Amino acid sequence: MDITIRQATADDLPEITALFRNTITAVNAKHYNEKQITIWASGANETDIWLERIANFYFIVAKNETEIVGFAYLKKGYYLDGLFVHKDYLRQGVASALLRTMESQVMVEEFPEIRSDISITALPFFENKYYDIVKKQKKNFKGVVFQNYIVKKTL
Ligand SMILES: CC(C)(COP(=O)(O)OP(=O)(O)OC[C@H]1O[C@@H](n2cnc3c(N)ncnc32)[C@H](O)[C@@H]1OP(=O)(O)O)[C@@H](O)C(=O)NCCC(=O)NCCS
Secondary structure, rough: OEEEEEOOOOOHHHHHHHHHHHHHHOOOHHHHHHHHHHHHHHHOHHHHHHHHHHOOOOOEEEEEEOOEEEEEEEEOOOOOEEEEHHHHOOOHHHHHHHHHHHHHHHHHHHEEEEEEEOOOOOOOOHHHHHOOEEEEEEEEOEEEEEEEEEEEEEE
């Protein structure tokens, strides 16, 4: 699959939020319970927050000929706050391409490392990319507890 990576714009909002909701519901549901999935996926409805992220963070999308197949965004210049791939395009290198772009951006900004809070679902991907686990943690999000990991990689 040929993909192009570019910065997100406000016009991408409907595709980004649909991808977010669908990937959590179809993919993360293997590792989190129904209540957790409902709360997490409901973040798709917070359109103002997504527009702020697109406007203020380094926010990129991966597109094939027809649609957005993945997105990622960096907070504070070095903190990967989101990385999601469309449920129909997994294991085709989309996240690898997005992560390469993010790592390059962090290096351009001269941060020594990249960090992220990642899901159980994403752990094999980040291990494949030589990230180290800093901490396995339980995180409270909107009153619901989620297990996740803080990971980092020195650049
Ligand atoms: C984690 C995620 C981003 C990976 O996206 P992807 O585009 O499928 O990943 P890639 O195709 O670039 O994978 C590269 C390598 O990582 C590893 N990998 C990726 N997904 C894996 C999985 N589910 N199980 C085991 N290894 C995996 C493999 O080694 C893979 O190489 P291979 O396919 O040649 O074996 C995707 O599964 C996703 O969006 N998950 C749900 C959202 C999420 O949890 N995001 C994390 C931030 S909270």
